[in-house]
Structure formats: C-alpha cells, structure tokens
Amino acid sequence: xxxxxxxxxxxxxxxxxxxxxxxxxxxxxxxxxxxxxxxxxxxxxxxxxxxxxxxxxxxxxxxxxxxxxxxxxxxxxxxxxxxxxxxxxxxxxxxxxxxxxxxxxxxxxxxx
Amino acid sequence: xxxxxxxxxxxxxxxxxxxxxxxxxxxxxxxxxxxxxxxxxxxxxxxxxxxxxxxxxxxxxxxxxxxxxxxxxxxxxxxxxxxxxxxxxxxxxxxxxxxxxxxxxxxxxxxxx
Numbered sequence: 218x219x220x221x222x223x224x225x226x227x228x229x230x231x232x233x234x235x236x237x238x239x240x241x242x243x244x245x246x247x248x249x250x251x252x253x254x255x256x257x258x259x260x261x262x263x264x265x266x267x268x269x270x271x272x273x274x275x276x277x278x279x280x281x282x283x284x285x286x287x288x289x290x291x292x293x294x295x296x297x298x299x300x301x302x303x304x305x306x307x308x309x310x311x312x313x314x315x316x317x318x319x320x321x322x323x324x325x326x327x328x329x
Numbered sequence: 330x331x332x333x334x335x336x337x338x339x340x341x342x343x344x345x346x347x348x349x350x351x352x353x354x355x356x357x358x359x360x361x362x363x364x365x366x367x368x369x370x371x372x373x374x375x376x377x378x379x380x381x382x383x384x385x386x387x388x389x390x391x392x393x394x395x396x397x398x399x400x401x402x403x404x405x406x407x408x409x410x411x412x413x414x415x416x417x418x419x420x421x422x423x424x425x426x427x428x429x430x431x432x433x434x435x436x437x438x439x440x441x442x
Binding site: 249251258259260261262263266306308315316317318319320321 | 333360362364371372374377379387388419421423426428429430431432433434435436
C-alpha cells in the first residue's frame with residue numbers, strides 16, 4: 218500500500234477555506250484516496266474518496282493531481298466544528314478485508 | 330436512521346472478567362468491523378465480517394471473539410479481560426464487502442483494572 222505524508226498540524230480562520238494536503242507519491246493505478254476525520258473522543262467520520270477525478274460532496278472537495286502523487290481536501294467554509302484530526306488513506310478498493318490504516322493525520326484547528 | 334450504535338458507552342472491568350460489546354447498524358450494510366484505539370494511536374482492526382455468517386481476524390484478534398448475529402448486529406466478546414485491553418472500541422459498517430467507505434459508531438470506552 219502506498220505511504221501517505223501529511224503535515225502534523227494546520228490552522229485555519231473560521232469561514233475561510235481549509236486546504237489539507239496529502240502526499241502519496243508511490244500510489245499505484247488501482248489505489249483510491251480516502252479522507253476521514255476524527256473529532257476529539259468521537260468515532261472516525263468518512264468524508265470523501267476518489268480515484269483520479271476531482272470529487273465533491275456536501276462536506277468537502279477532493280482535488281487529485283493529474284499524476285495522482287498528491288491530493289488536497291478542501292473544506293470550503295471551515296467552522297469551529299471542523300476542528301479535528303484529518304486522515305488521508307490510500308487503499309485498493311475491495312482488498313484486504315476493509316482494514317483502514319490511519320496514520321498520524323493532520324490536526325486542523327479552526328480559530329475564530 | 331440511527332446509523333451505527335454501540336452499547337455500553339463506558340465500562341470498567343476487573344482483570345479476568347468477561348463482557349460483550351454490542352454493535353448494531355440500520356443502514357442495511359453488508360460488512361461490519363471492530364477496531365480498537367489506544368491513547369494517541371491509530372485504529373487497529375480486531376475482527377471483521379464481510380457478510381452475514383462470515384467473520385475473519387484482523388490485525389489484533391487475540392483475546393477477543395466475535396459473533397455476526399444477523400445482518401444488523403455484530404458483537405465483540407472479551408472472555409477474560411486484561412489491562413492491555415483498556416482502550417476505546419469502535420464498531421463500523423460498510424455497504425461493500427471489505428469496503429473502505431466505513432461508518433463508525435460513537436465508541437465504547439473500556440477500562441480494565
């Protein structure tokens with residue numbers, strides 16, 4: 218499985234866009250990029266995933282570079298409730314029994 | 330929809346005691362999972378059930394047993410609790426067998442003294 222690298226922490230002003238980067242330079246052609254977040258003391262929350270096209274849902278947008286070596290999760294209008302640890306995970310869809318491997322993630326602090 | 334529910338929310342056990350953690354989902358998902366999360370650590374998969382009637386070991390299965398009672402329910406049993414099993418336990422479910430779009434419950438915080 219491809220290794221991912223994320224900055225350990227980031228700050229964002231409330232109401233501004235939060236752009237969270239993830240490097241996955243060894244990603245292979247059949248690996249998807251998944252994003253989760255974990256708000257303190259809660260269960261992880263699925264946000265979005267993609268293969269090579271940009272994706273958008275009601276929570277966020279996922280931008281994957283053309284060479285697929287990196288991606289950015291965008292929270293368009295961050296609120297205080299978006300303060301959480303964000304995890305970028307690369308997996309082959311349907312493989313390995315659904316085991317999610319959470320790395321260290323990025324701790325996003327949204328400030329008033 | 331309630332999503333994924335877990336009971337109990339908190340539990341304190343003495344070493345050697347047994348207990349069952351309950352998990353249920355109302356999303357008609359096929360697969361269910363049990364993870365544990367130790368302080369400051371990532372999640373580790375204990376057991377999973379790709380579909381009703383099947384279960385498989387994950388990364389850290391020792392000391393645990395599971396039962397996929399029906400499509401909705403997946404329980405985790407500690408037969409003889411040990412202090413090393415102090416952790417937060419999360420149940421999750423997914424539509425696809427082995428899928429990575431998983432939906433998690435609120436967790437059970439277990440302390441073994």
